[in-house]
Amino acid sequence: MAVGVIGNAASLILYAVPILTFWRVIKKKSTEEFSCVPYILALMNCLLYTWYGLPVVSNGWENFLVVTINGFGILLEFSFIFIYFWFTSAQGKASFPNLYISLHFYSGFDFFQFTILNVPLKMVALQLLGSPILVDPLFQLNALVTVFCCVGMISTFVLHTHHLRKLFVGSIGLVASVAMYASPLVAMRQVIKTKSVEYMPFYLSFFSFSASSLWLAYGLLTHDLFLASPNLVGSPVGLLQIVLYCIYRNKEQQHQVVKKEEEDVKEPLPNWDLENKKNNNNA
Numbered sequence: 001m002a003v004g005v006i007g008n009a010a011s012l013i014l015y016a017v018p019i020l021t022f023w024r025v026i027k028k029k030s031t032e033e034f035s036c037v038p039y040i041l042a043l044m045n046c047l048l049y050t051w052y053g054l055p056v057v058s059n060g061w062e063n064f065l066v067v068t069i070n071g072f073g074i075l076l077e078f079s080f081i082f083i084y085f086w087f088t089s090a091q092g093k094a095s096f097p098n099l100y101i102s103l104h105f106y107s108g109f110d111f112f113q114f115t116i117l118n119v120p121l122k123m124v125a126l127q128l129l130g131s132p133i134l135v136d137p138l139f140q141l142n143a144l145v146t147v148f149c150c151v152g153m154i155s156t157f158v159l160h161t162h163h164l165r166k167l168f169v170g171s172i173g174l175v176a177s178v179a180m181y182a183s184p185l186v187a188m189r190q191v192i193k194t195k196s197v198e199y200m201p202f203y204l205s206f207f208s209f210s211a212s213s214l215w216l217a218y219g220l221l222t223h224d225l226f227l228a229s230p231n232l233v234g235s236p237v238g239l240l241q242i243v244l245y246c247i248y249r250n251k252e253q254q255h256q257v258v259k260k261e262e263e264d265v266k267e268p269l270p271n272w273d274l275e276n277k278k279n280n281n282n283a
Contacts (some may be wrong), residue, residue, distance in 0.1 A: 003221060007214035008069045015042075015073045021201065022083045031088050033199055035187070037139040040129075041078045041180040044144040045071035048151065048173040050256050052226070057155060057165040066227070081141065088137075169227030177230030181212065181237050188244055205245055209238025245247040 018039070025031055050070040053063035061067075151172050155165045187200045212234030219228025 003214060003218045005065065007218050008065055010068045010207055010211040010214050012072065014204070014211045015069075015076045016203065017122070017189055017204045017207055018076075018080055019138065022080055022205075025083060025087050029087055033190070034084070036081060036084045037140070037186060038180070038183040039077055040137060040141050040144060041176065041183050043074065043077035043081065043141075044148065045068040045173070045176045045180045046077055047145075048169060048176050051072060051148075051152060051155070052166070052169045052173050057162065057169050059162050062276045063224075081280070129255060166226070174226055174229055178233050181208075181230060181234035184237060184241055188241060191244055191248055193249055195251050197245050200241065200245060200247050201251075202242075205238060205241035209242060211236060212238050 021034065023033065048178065049066055049169055051057060053066035053070065055061060056201055151169060156171050159165045159168055184200070184205070191200050212231045216231035216235055219225070243256075
C-alpha cells in the first residue's frame with residue numbers, strides 16, 4: 001500500500017508537469033514544435049486504467065489507488081489536449097474538415113473498389129494508410145475514444161466474470177501503456193536530431209522514470225501483471241530520457257554560447273571618424 005501511495009504521488013506530479021509546457025503555449029499562443037501524441041496516448045491510458053480499477057472490472061475496490069490517480073489524469077489530459085487544439089496553427093485548424101471529408105472519400109472509394117472492382121484488400125489498406133488523416137491528432141483522439149467506448153461495452157455486456165473482464169481490459173490497457181511510455185521516443189529522436197532538449201523537459205523525464213519504477217514495484221508486490229508489465233518498458237525509456245537530457249543539455253549550452261559570440265562578432269562596429277566629426281561640430 002505504501003508503495004502504491006508513493007507511486008500515486010509521483011504519477012500526480014508526472015501528470016501535472018506539462019502544466020508548465022502548456023502555460024508556455026498559452027503565453028505564446030502557439031503549440032510550436034510540441035506534439036499532441038503523448039497526451040492523447042496518456043488520456044487513453046488513464047481512461048482504460050480507471051475503468052480497470054472500478055468494481056465493474058476489478059473485485060470491489062482492490063485497485064482504488066489506480067482509480068484515483070488515473071481519474072485525476074483524465075481531467076488533466078483532457079485540459080492539455082483542449083489547449084493544444086485551441087492554440088494549434090490556423091492551417092491545422094483549417095485542415096480538420098478537409099481531412100474528415102478525405103477519410104470518407106477514401107473509405108467510400110476503397111469500398112467501391114473492393115466490392116465492385118474486386119481489388120485486393122491489401123491495396124485498399126495501403127491506400128488508406130497513405131491518407132494524411134492518420135497522422136492528424138483530432139482523428140487519433142476520436143479513434144482512441146472510440147476504442148475505449150468499445151472496450152467498455154464489451155467488458156460490461158459481453159464478458160460476465162471479473163476474471164475475464166480484468167483479462168480483457170488489462171490486455172488493452174497493457175498495449176495503451178506501452179504505447180504511452182514509448183511515445184517519448186518521438187521527442188528523443190528530435191533531441192538527437194536538433195541537439196536541443198528544449199522540447200523534452202527534464203522534470204517530465206524524471207517523474208516519468210520515478211512513477212514507472214514505483215508502479216513496477218507495486219505491480220510486482222500485488223502480483224498484478226497488467227500493472228507491472230507496461231512499467232518494464234516505462235522505466236528504461238524514462239531513464240534513457242534522463243541520460244539524453246544530461247548529454248545534450250551541455251551541448252545546447254555550448255551552442256548558445258557560440259551563437260552569442262557569433263552575434264557579437266557580426267554586430268557593426270561604431271564609426272569613430274563620424275563620432276569625432278560630430279564632437280568637433282558640437283564644440
